[in-house]
Amino acid sequence: MAARFYADPRGRSCADCTPELRALRNCDGKSNPRFREVWGDTIADRCPLAVITPLSRALLRHYLRYRDHGLLPRVGGTGEQSARLMEGMDLLRVMFKA
Numbered sequence: 001m002a003a004r005f006y007a008d009p010r011g012r013s014c015a016d017c018t019p020e021l022r023a024l025r026n027c028d029g030k031s032n033p034r035f036r037e038v039w040g041d042t043i044a045d046r047c048p049l050a051v052i053t054p055l056s057r058a059l060l061r062h063y064l065r066y067r068d069h070g071l072l073p074r075v076g077g078t079g080e081q082s083a084r085l086m087e088g089m090d091l092l093r094v095m096f097k098a
């Protein structure tokens with residue numbers, strides 16, 4: 001279930017959650033304390049959209065574009081990309097295989 005959230009990070013935020021989903025997903029951190037999302041080694045107790053940072057969202061977007069379409073944010077190959085981007089994408093590659 002967590003992979004579904006993370007697999008579509010394009011422009012989504014917790015504000016997109018409906019009132020019913022907000023209660024179910026524990027978006028506010030109070031409405032459903034038993035909520036758990038397990039994704040690899042990560043366990044979230046709130047809606048992932050409520051806690052994901054803009055940097056993480058950008059890394060996910062770049063990772064998915066590269067994985068699905070072979071597109072990188074900068075012109076050129078992987079050697080022309082930022083080290084931070086490539087390290088983040090390596091981490092996501094491992095996490096998506098988990």
Ligand SMILES: [Zn+2]
Nearest residue numbers: 014017027047
């Ligand atoms: Zn939410």
